[in-house]
Amino acid sequence: MPTILGQNQYGKAENRVVKITRDGAVHHIRDLNVSVALSGDMDDVHYSGSNAHVLPTDTTKNTVYAFAKQHGIASPEQFGTALARHFVTSQEAIRRARIRVEEYAWERVDTTASEAASGAGSASGGDGGPRHSFVRKGQETRTAQITYDGDRWEILSGLTGLTVLNSTDSEFSGYVKDAYTTLPEDHDRILATDVTAVWRHDTADGDGTAPDGGVRDWDESYARAKAHMLRAFAETYSLSLQQTLYQMGARVIDHCAGIDEIRFSMPNKHHFRVDLAPFGLTNDAADGAVYYAADRPYGLIEATVLRDGAEPRIPVDMTNL
Amino acid sequence: MPTILGQNQYGKAENRVVKITRDGAVHHIRDLNVSVALSGDMDDVHYSGSNAHVLPTDTTKNTVYAFAKQHGIASPEQFGTALARHFVTSQEAIRRARIRVEEYAWERVDTTASEAASGAGSASGGDGGPRHSFVRKGQETRTAQITYDGDRWEILSGLTGLTVLNSTDSEFSGYVKDAYTTLPEDHDRILATDVTAVWRHDTADGDGTAPDGGVRDWDESYARAKAHMLRAFAETYSLSLQQTLYQMGARVIDHCAGIDEIRFSMPNKHHFRVDLAPFGLTNDAADGAVYYAADRPYGLIEATVLRDGAEPRIPVDMTNL
Amino acid sequence: MPTILGQNQYGKAENRVVKITRDGAVHHIRDLNVSVALSGDMDDVHYSGSNAHVLPTDTTKNTVYAFAKQHGIASPEQFGTALARHFVTSQEAIRRARIRVEEYAWERVDTTASEAASGAGSASGGDGGPRHSFVRKGQETRTAQITYDGDRWEILSGLTGLTVLNSTDSEFSGYVKDAYTTLPEDHDRILATDVTAVWRHDTADGDGTAPDGGVRDWDESYARAKAHMLRAFAETYSLSLQQTLYQMGARVIDHCAGIDEIRFSMPNKHHFRVDLAPFGLTNDAADGAVYYAADRPYGLIEATVLRDGAEPRIPVDMTNL
């Protein structure tokens, strides 16, 4: 046979599962998109079409929904861990499971606050408002990827679509000029990007859900990582987007025990100061300027930041989970 | 000539303009997408290709950027009004200008609050933080459309992409059953939708920017309309999405002087309770259930709500600005 | 009551229906996206939530699938006509039905031809190849909208996403210059656009399916309209995109009996000749040039062309079906 099978995986992708938890009149929501990818003893199905080792992708979908009911959804990481363990331990032919999760955040419709915001005063007390109404927050998408091969765990968390902008404290100068360089230096520019980040948790203790033997608070871990990323973006006087990226990564690792590696993919969303001189107008950054927000092309900066001594394991080509 | 020209318009669409205003170290941002459509004495350019009456679309783009500098961007409505007036009053051949605006909301990176949120304590005081860092809010897109023909103004405001969900207090029953009906009644379902709304302001006084002779606070007007829409969605015990839609519209008109008409396009984003009986599991809404969030098909409910006596003018086919 | 209900409609949108017809070993495919919108005596459901007049949107979905089996899908127009008639004639509360259809074209996998194309020679004869394998054509999306109110029919056909480009025979000059004009004239530019078109068929004879009392060949009608549109685009020496648009519309009406009105929405997809002078290179159109294909902003040209004497009925704001 002149050809052979290489790495392969299969499963049901993008299972959209919403779990409502009722705490009396107060409801809670988790809104996920779950993708299952399984590998193992799968030569036959590729070579001959025999499905004798194939758990149907439809079954993996059913399992996602049943597990949401049976085990609840405490976090993307916990939910993915339960699913990955199940597939690897219950199916002899399956040697490795990779669960990817996207989570969409919701916030409560705060009828009191929104009334205040509208300047209309507040009649209803805080207690009496509805507790089952939500509006999608709409900011970044939270991501996670849990991989288990029966022995080792890998747990990645991340986010995508977090759009940030500094309207000053950014320059770009002192760069290489070759025969194709026309860009003028800029000492006061807008710096804007859509952050996609993936970070890897220490799973040295084995089961991945509790590096210290207890249960990790994945929601707190995520909030902390995002907050430090935003702070580093805001507080760095930027000489290049690379520098800002590195500061964001270093700060997450410095402040988040158990995160050993983080990789970013950050487009430089160019905001070009418009030349208004033909119309007799100045448009200096210092006076507050008008910018053209460009679509394409865009600079694209990708890099990994590591805790010193940690091994890089996040694939270079995995720009998003 | 067996064919003739009918209604026509032209202009530059999707001019992405970002305006930074500096108030000392505190910066402000407005982030718009502006589309210009002009009509008038344009037979020749269609019939013979003569551009003698055609102001280039490139010029309309330049005008958008120059006006952002010259007049600032106080609101989508104010900015659109200035542009519409300019085109109609400065170009003899142009009899009507329609300006559409999308606005993307940003919030400040609150380094103090985000630190607190991460549970890491707060070292820096509120005063010392950066004041030029923003994160895109990411919720709904605000919209506006200003039309001027040299005589009458029409000012529409709106929003799109506001995703809301009630996890209870929604039913659907008592409907018509015909030979193709299989849907079971449901007395406790999720109700979710992406709200697109367009509302029309009273411009009886002429220039559209100030119904009472003063300057309307368009930002406040928008916040108020959105807040009442959300409250009505949250507080309505829903027997049908049509009923919820009507309550949302009625509430906006009741609470917002100067809004005479509102039209909604609201998909019924179906969340189907998953049948877990094959796995020996119950999945009742009352206990907190697991749902499958479906993509397509979806119910689509569209309707106009009017102040009694007002004339309907929002086109039925204009589902979004 | 200070508010009242205006125009409203509801139904199931985006029912994705694929119909396979078997003619022995030769299969045929129709691949549609069908949206139903119904109007009528619907005050109660909006005011009080009573569903007594409401045929569920789920039922309209079921009807789409059942009709595809019972009546087949001869064309988007024929299928939409059958559905519209059904809803209006079978439900007392429903006074008007509007059916929108998108169709995606497929072509056969021609194993003989593709082998030849690959330069590998052809071993298998034309007869022996599979007759049930298709590859999506991927060009434009065909559209249709059928509206029936129990008395009058309106039948619109259309297309969207037909991307065309002329690499010469296009100029833009002789236009108005005002204080904001900086655009240089161009006597040899690329003209490119994504055509969206909607055209209206004569339905004077009543039922819309057969203006001459017979059955109209809707597929032939569509192919003819598209072909003439393409020819007019290719054969017009263009002084403006408006002129090209008009020629496309006029040609369709001239060559297609029964089409009385056509409306276009055509973005001017700008291809800017790159300034390579800083690198010591000329980049003249006449020598074959390099262009930057821009995303936003873009010129947007919209216009209606009418058979002389015909009444304009395609809504100005309905840029696509």
Place this chain on the structure above:
Amino acid sequence: MPTILGQNQYGKAENRVVKITRDGAVHHIRDLNVSVALSGDMDDVHYSGSNAHVLPTDTTKNTVYAFAKQHGIASPEQFGTALARHFVTSQEAIRRARIRVEEYAWERVDTTASEAASGAGSASGGDGGPRHSFVRKGQETRTAQITYDGDRWEILSGLTGLTVLNSTDSEFSGYVKDAYTTLPEDHDRILATDVTAVWRHDTADGDGTAPDGGVRDWDESYARAKAHMLRAFAETYSLSLQQTLYQMGARVIDHCAGIDEIRFSMPNKHHFRVDLAPFGLTNDAADGAVYYAADRPYGLIEATVLRDGAEPRIPVDMTNL
């Protein structure tokens, strides 16, 4: 320092370049989207913001456009090779360049053929028609990735968005059943997928552009790979999508000298036969059936096929170029 920099790369992404070549009145078009990613001695820019080693992304953009003029675009692979060589050999700090290219196919507007297609007969001869009018083909996107580190070349070609469907000769049965399995076996189902494929060329001879010392015909190579992929899809009686995938890969490797490895990512685009029994209708595949084309979730099958003895080098996580 507790953190260190890991793998990193930067450059300008999505440069949209269109090159027109004029051969008298006959024009030719190449329409690319080119992304540049450079790596090398870039520690300083990350650690301190020093740009002393940074060739601006704007310069890489200029280089793309200048090279399109200077060297032309013979194919995505040739163009990417020229760019990669340039960056690595001209900049001391740059040790590795990766060029990604998407290409969009156009076909000529055949005014003769389209007239015939419309049934209107043909008056104009084949010779007289325009030769500078194109319509975007709209089928798959062709891709390529060229990587050069000053020593070794890697050349990948690929495609994405090739949507194919078999309306019979596909079954799925004999699979594992566990407690979460509810799927019934199906012996006559639709098999449909959107093919994304990446294949790797033998570059053992060094410069990657000519394995045999001459110039490889990349367009012919691409057409051949695509044709064999389509044939294998059409001619395989499928017991599983995995089997079909493997046949597609094996056939490409068998018939295309110089292709040693191919990786696929193929969603199982489910077409569910609709249950019409509630309406008294049968809907058997054998009679020609009605299907619901689902969006999400979908099965996702990914696998590599290798020439026996070849080393797998296409990253598992690089599902598309």
